[in-house]
Amino acid sequence: MSEATITTPAEREIHVERVFAAPVARVWQAYTDPDLIGQWWGRGNKITIERMEVERGGRWRFVEHGPEGDNGFEGRYREVSPQERIVQTFEWDGMPGHVIVETAEFTDLGDGRTQVTTTSLFHTAEERDGMLNSGMDVGLNESYAALDALLAKQA
C-alpha cells in the first residue's frame, strides 16, 4: 500500500506515505539498527555503513555499491524520537551542497501495521547561509515561483 505525491517545486518538498505490515517497534528497528538498515537501504545494492550515530547531532555516512560504481551519502541526525520521528539531513556526494532534510514519521495503526510518512525538503546553499534573512527572501520566493512555472513547462 503506498501513495506518493510531489508537491509544487515552489515548496520543494516530496511526500511519500507507506503502510507496512509490521509493528512500529519493528519498523523503528529497521531504521535505526545498522545491521538491519543495510538490508534495505541500498535498494538491493550492498552498502557500507561508515558511520551511523543515531542520536541528535550524530553523523551518518553510507556508501552504496551499485553496478555503476560507488555512491556516498551522508548527513546528520537532527531529531531522534524513538518510534515516533527521525529528522536527518541527506547529501549525495554527487550533488555537494544540496542538502535535503528528511523527516520520517512513524504512526502505529494499532492493528500490527505502521504508517511511515516521509517528507523531503530540498534546501539551497542560500538558505543554509542565512541569506533569507538579509532581504533576499522576496526575490527567492519569486524565483521559486518562476522555477515552478519553468518546471511546469518542461513537464
Added chain:
Amino acid sequence: MVQRQDGLDDSFHALADRTRRGILERLGRQEASVSELAEQFDMTLTGMKKHIRVLEEAGLVSTEKVGRVRRCRLGPRRLQDETAWIARYQEMLEARLDRLGEFLERDGGEEP
C-alpha cells in the same frame, strides 16, 4: 560563506530578478538577439548584456555570435540537472521503501 555552485544556487540567483525571468520566458518562445531583448525590456544594451551574462553563467541561456549580432536562446542545461536530481532522489526514496516493505514482510515473523 557563500558558495557558488553549478546547480540550484546559480539558478535561484539568476531567477531572483524579474527581468531575467522575463528574458527566459521570452527566449522560451523564440530566440532573440541581445539588442532585440534590450529594446523589448526597455533597457540599455549594457544592462541587458549583464543579465544575459548571469543567465549564461547559470547555464540557463546560451549565446552565439552570428556576424555582428549575438543571438540568445535557452541554455543547454536549463533546469534539467536539478529536476533530474530531484527525480532521481524520489526514485531512490521509493525504491528504498519498497525494499523496506519486502524486508519487513520477509523477516517480520522471525522476531521473538
